[in-house]
Amino acid sequence: MTNTILQAVGLTQQYGPTRALDGVSIAFAEGTATAIMGASGSGKTTLLHALAGIRTPDTGTVHYAGSEISGLSDADRSRLRREHFGFVFQQGLLVPELTAVENVALALMLNGTPRRQAIGPAAQWLAALGLAGLEDRRIGELSGGQAQRVAIARAQVTGARIVFADEPTGALDSVTSDEVMNALLGSTVGRGQTLVVVTHDPSVAARCQRVVTVRDGRIVADQPTQPAAAGVSQ
Numbered sequence: 001m002t003n004t005i006l007q008a009v010g011l012t013q014q015y016g017p018t019r020a021l022d023g024v025s026i027a028f029a030e031g032t033a034t035a036i037m038g039a040s041g042s043g044k045t046t047l048l049h050a051l052a053g054i055r056t057p058d059t060g061t062v063h064y065a066g067s068e069i070s071g072l073s074d075a076d077r078s079r080l081r082r083e084h085f086g087f088v089f090q091q092g093l094l095v096p097e098l099t100a101v102e103n104v105a106l107a108l109m110l111n112g113t114p115r116r117q118a119i120g121p122a123a124q125w126l127a128a129l130g131l132a133g134l135e136d137r138r139i140g141e142l143s144g145g146q147a148q149r150v151a152i153a154r155a156q157v158t159g160a161r162i163v164f165a166d167e168p169t170g171a172l173d174s175v176t177s178d179e180v181m182n183a184l185l186g187s188t189v190g191r192g193q194t195l196v197v198v199t200h201d202p203s204v205a206a207r208c209q210r211v212v213t214v215r216d217g218r219i220v221a222d223q224p225t226q227p228a229a230a231g232v233s234q
Ligand SMILES: Nc1ncnc2c1ncn2[C@@H]1O[C@H](COP(=O)(O)OP(=O)(O)OP(=O)(O)O)[C@@H](O)[C@H]1O
Pocket: 015, 016, 018, 019, 020, 038, 039, 040, 041, 042, 043, 044, 045, 046, 047
């Protein structure tokens, strides 16, 4: 029996005349990778933000590891996000003035870890993602795929139990996209953690165990992928 780590019930979100979420209920089993697909404007990012506690929906609840997060104060939700969740976006939102290892260490430092204790684990994560030797490069001195792997290391260094990714391969060519997905899957579901990834790319979705399709703020399909297609390779 798999554990449900995240569960949303009845999420709605209205932006003026636009119903971005229209009664979405969904649960995620721990240790699985789920792709969220759908046309532009269908509500994918709004759903991801509601699930991750970035934004409180108008109505509905989100439970993480059995506790309701939708009712937490902003400060408590921020702490929960920093300590339990990791984020990877299309543009990695890395700090260009800092080096690769400093960007990763920053996630730990924001949680109160002193810099000298943060650098070691940050360097270990970079090495695990194939970036040994590039620790002291600034972000502008890395390729797009390398920078996304720095973002994955930053999302994971705090021990995040769920990684939320929004178009993590959107700016990459197909070979680099595949490498980044290998890194993302290997560092999450490959270690028993959970991945929720918004993507337009069917080849990214095919690497996940489950594909959820959103249209007009509703889930219109929720299906497992072919077992042969899904999978984790390092
Ligand atoms: N802050 C906002 N204010 C007003 N409308 C918004 C806001 N955020 C999103 N919307 C609208 O809500 C709908 C859903 O947006 P959302 O970003 O969730 O879609 P999406 O499926 O992620 O799209 P894309 O694939 O283009 O990123 C869209 O019609 C969008 O214009």
